[in-house]
Amino acid sequence: MGIFANAFFTEMLLPFLLVFVVVFAILQKSKILGEGKAQIDSLVAMVIGLLLIGVRQPREIIVNLMPWMAVGVAVILVFLILYGLVAGDLSKAPDWMKITFGTLAGLFTIGVVVYVTGFYNVIGDWFSDGTSGIWSNVIMVILVVGAMVVAVVTGKKKKKDD
Numbered sequence: 001m002g003i004f005a006n007a008f009f010t011e012m013l014l015p016f017l018l019v020f021v022v023v024f025a026i027l028q029k030s031k032i033l034g035e036g037k038a039q040i041d042s043l044v045a046m047v048i049g050l051l052l053i054g055v056r057q058p059r060e061i062i063v064n065l066m067p068w069m070a071v072g073v074a075v076i077l078v079f080l081i082l083y084g085l086v087a088g089d090l091s092k093a094p095d096w097m098k099i100t101f102g103t104l105a106g107l108f109t110i111g112v113v114v115y116v117t118g119f120y121n122v123i124g125d126w127f128s129d130g131t132s133g134i135w136s137n138v139i140m141v142i143l144v145v146g147a148m149v150v151a152v153v154t155g156k157k158k159k160k161d162d
Contacts (some may be wrong), residue, residue, distance in 0.1 A: 020049035
């Protein structure tokens, strides 16, 4: 296990490399700092990566988030392999599947971020103090309005198709 169990490797080197590569790729693709400015993009990415490892809380969020991302990617990979085995060509996947996977990935990401950052304690406090009735009502109204919007939008599409 050696080097992979070392705190320097897991809490400094890997988070730095992850942030550096992602920020560098975003800067290269977006060309925010200009075209053909790879040196400037790499310096900006390096500074952001070094700032990340210098500040404990954001670094811990990334270190705690990555194993969950790996689990999510593994689950999606297994599904896609099984789907490809049964249905064949994955490039012709139906739109409902793309929307479903996008929604599930978004919900999974929100759930993991809430869990990893400890925000679930704050959300739990909203419902455990004396104002829990207010928050329950607000959430119920939001859910009802959301359901009505979905019903109206999908209803209009069906009328246009008829």
